[in-house]
Amino acid sequence: MLGYLFPGQGTVRVGMGAWLRRRPVARAVFDEVDDLLTRPISPLCVRGPLDRLVATEHAQIAVTACNLAALAVLTEEGYEPGVVAGHSVGELTALHAAGVLGLADTVRLVETRSRLMARVGVTGGMRAVMGLPVERVEELAAQAGTPAEPLVVGLENAPGHVVVSGSTAALDRLTGLAVDAAKIVSLAVGNAFHSPLMAPAVPGWAEAVRAAPMAAPSVPVVPNVTGRPTEDLDVIRDSLIAQLTGRVRWTDTVTVVDALGPAVEVGDSKVLAGLSRRAGARCLSMADPGTLRRLAREFAA
Structure with a gap:
């Protein structure tokens, strides 16, 4: 098949x-x-x-x-x-x-x-978080996001390759929190797709x-x-x-x-x-x- x-x-x-x-x-x-x-x-x-x-x-x-x-x-x-x-x-x-x-x-x-x-309209963006399990990225997104500036896991692409999606301010906060990530990469997309x-x-x-x-x-x-x-x-x-x-x-x-x-x-x-x-x-x-x-x-x- x-x-x-x-x-x-x-x-x-x-x-x-x-x-x-x-x-x-x-x-x-x-x-x-x-x-x-x-x-x-x-x-x-x-x-x-x-x-x-x-x-x-x-x-x-x-x-x-x-x-x-x-x-x-x-x-x-x-x-x-x-x-x-x-x-x-x-x-x-x-x-x-x-x-x-x-x-x-x-x-x-x-x-x-x-x-x-x-x-x-442009409400935010997406960033790939490399080298962390999805559960850890979920924790970081919950810490970085707020009701007014949401941030969620948008894509579970592969083990150690998770994409977060949401407001730019929350993305910046997550980037500062994720000191254990191997790398964080901004995606060249137009908005915070697969997010609230x-x-x-x-x-x-x-x-x-x-x-x-x-x-x-x-x-x-x-x-x-x-x-x-x-x-x-x-x-x-x-x-x-x-x-x-x-x-x-x-x-x-x-x-x-x-x-x-x-x-x-x-x-x-x-x-x-x-x-x-x-x-x-x-x-x-x-x-x-x-x-x-x-x-x-x-x-x-």
């Missing part, structure tokens, strides 16, 4: 999707996505500038376009997933891969999500998700906020709504997927493959053109 893992917003870069565009089936997906959008995303992926590409309203669409293109290549090669998951906005492409969402509805939901999140500060975007997002046509999944989906596989469409829908302010339990997700078989990162990124290695799991990446040859050899064996 092959697990499909779809990357999220933090993987954008100028030139993304370049090798995928050599495949006609992938080029067709980029063209289809561009036609569905208010403004096409492909020129920004190819040429930048980076400051516009990393903006929330562009980054989420750019990553989704690459994820969908990489998925089309795998499908053309004859591969099908046995389980799917996506990191943050990547969860929407995972739902498409599982047959829950059509391509057009996937793109429309991502565009809506990015627009709603961008409208919140995203609450203003939730009503509109919930309305959009509940209005989108969804079908029962053809394979299990591992939602971010539960880290457990499910085929229950109500759970999938509710989890997708909760994900906007909820924690991404990626360590649990990788553990579940790895127990079922090998995984491949479906997009133009190696971030999830690296996080999988930190968790002791194996994951190839479609950002490496050699992955298709490796998959062919493994499945032939």
Whole structure:
């Protein structure tokens, strides 16, 4: 059984999707996505500038376009997933891969999500805390945060790789408190995603998700906020709504997927493959053109 893992917003870069565009089936997906959008995303992926590409309203669409293109290549090669998951906005492409969402509805939901999140305005940020267990980071976040300046664990990316999300003042306080951390790194993201500060975007997002046509999944989906596989469409829908302010339990997700078989990162990124290695799991990446040859050899064996 092959697990499909779809990357999220933090993987954008100028030139993304370049090798995928050599495949006609992938080029067709980029063209289809561009036609569905208010403004096409492909020129920004190819040429930048980076400051516009990393903006929330562009980054989420750019990553989704690459994820969908990489998925089309795998499908053309004859591969099908046995389980799917996506990191943050990547969860929407995972739902498409599982047959829950059509391509057009996937793109429309991502565009809506990015627009709603961008409208919140800059309320804070995110920082990766390296070298500490999640329980310790939770303690630090509780000490640093206040009701007026919240701070939470937003992402459990891998053992020793935890991301906190919240107000800038609380982030600064945590940085001063975390003297036992190996390293603390500010993330190049537009806001405090997966934190209570995203609450203003939730009503509109919930309305959009509940209005989108969804079908029962053809394979299990591992939602971010539960880290457990499910085929229950109500759970999938509710989890997708909760994900906007909820924690991404990626360590649990990788553990579940790895127990079922090998995984491949479906997009133009190696971030999830690296996080999988930190968790002791194996994951190839479609950002490496050699992955298709490796998959062919493994499945032939």
